[in-house]
Amino acid sequence: MPEPHILLLGGTTEARRLAELLHPAHGYRVTSSLAGRVARPRTPPGEVRVGGFGGAAGLAHWLRAHTVTALVDATHPFAGTMSAHAARAAALAHVPLLALRRPGWLPVPGDDWRPVPGLAEAAALLPSLGRRVLLTTGRTGLGAFAALDDHWFLVRSVDPPEPGTPRPARLRTLLDRGPFTLEGERALLRGHRVDVLVTKDSGGTATAPKLTAAREAGLPVVMVTRPPAPAGVTAVATPEEAAAWLRRAGARPA
Numbered sequence: 518m519p520e521p522h523i524l525l526l527g528g529t530t531e532a533r534r535l536a537e538l539l540h541p542a543h544g545y546r547v548t549s550s551l552a553g554r555v556a557r558p559r560t561p562p563g564e565v566r567v568g569g570f571g572g573a574a575g576l577a578h579w580l581r582a583h584t585v586t587a588l589v590d591a592t593h594p595f596a597g598t599m600s601a602h603a604a605r606a607a608a609l610a611h612v613p614l615l616a617l618r619r620p621g622w623l624p625v626p627g628d629d630w631r632p633v634p635g636l637a638e639a640a641a642l643l644p645s646l647g648r649r650v651l652l653t654t655g656r657t658g659l660g661a662f663a664a665l666d667d668h669w670f671l672v673r674s675v676d677p678p679e680p681g682t683p684r685p686a687r688l689r690t691l692l693d694r695g696p697f698t699l700e701g702e703r704a705l706l707r708g709h710r711v712d713v714l715v716t717k718d719s720g721g722t723a724t725a726p727k728l729t730a731a732r733e734a735g736l737p738v739v740m741v742t743r744p745p746a747p748a749g750v751t752a753v754a755t756p757e758e759a760a761a762w763l764r765r766a767g768a769r770p771a
Contacts, residue, residue, distance in 0.1 A: 532591035535756040536561035576606035591617040597744035604747035616752040619720040636661035647713030659684040695723035702730035715739040
């Protein structure tokens with residue numbers, strides 16, 4: 518019987534860890550699919566492809582053409598479109614689908630979180646909260662804040678914003694990649710006199726220290742909440758749980 522072929526969507530830390538767990542010791546063929554939005558991604562073990570599939574229909578065709586026996590959606594929690602395509606493609610191709618999602622963050626006593634459903638709502642809330650903003654929502658979507666001429670933004674991202682894209686007039690870009698330390702986040706907030714943090718509920722430990730630093734400094738945090746996950750998709754929280762699910766499912770060709 519041929520080895521199970523797992524298509525693993527996502528360049529997240531959890532996706533790389535799952536690829537390590539499956540390849541090659543457990544007899545799986547693993548193909549990791551990266552979106553290609555990061556210039557120098559951390560590549561996982563096994564086969565790697567970069568770029569889109571052409572929507573749900575294109576992904577379903579790829580699943581069938583490459584004899585994929587299980588699909589794991591380990592994309593970023595805010596990659597809502599890709600997750601919807603994965604659910605539709607898995608149904609079209611009759612391939613088992615598992616979502617690997619790190620748990621979201623939860624506020625603790627002392628936090629001052631302001632939940633919002635999107636970047637436009639975050640921008641509308643900022644004038645009532647502060648003027649010096651640490652923005653950690655990624656390099657895309659800066660146009661939502663472009664009209665805030667009296668605000669100063671420190672935008673932290675892995676890659677710089679695309680040239681010519683709308684952005685705030687008063688902006689500094691800090692290119693960095695987690696994991697971050699609590700002491701480093703404290704120094705960042707102090708050094709740039711940040712008085713409000715805007716972030717997405719990405720979850721995980723790599724970027725969580727900024728939340729502790731904001732709490733210690735008494736800063737409000739505008740928290741963009743996650744988009745809803747596709748209905749009916751089994752989800753687990755850790756790569757180890759995902760590997761166990763694949764073992765139980767067999768994930769072998771019909």
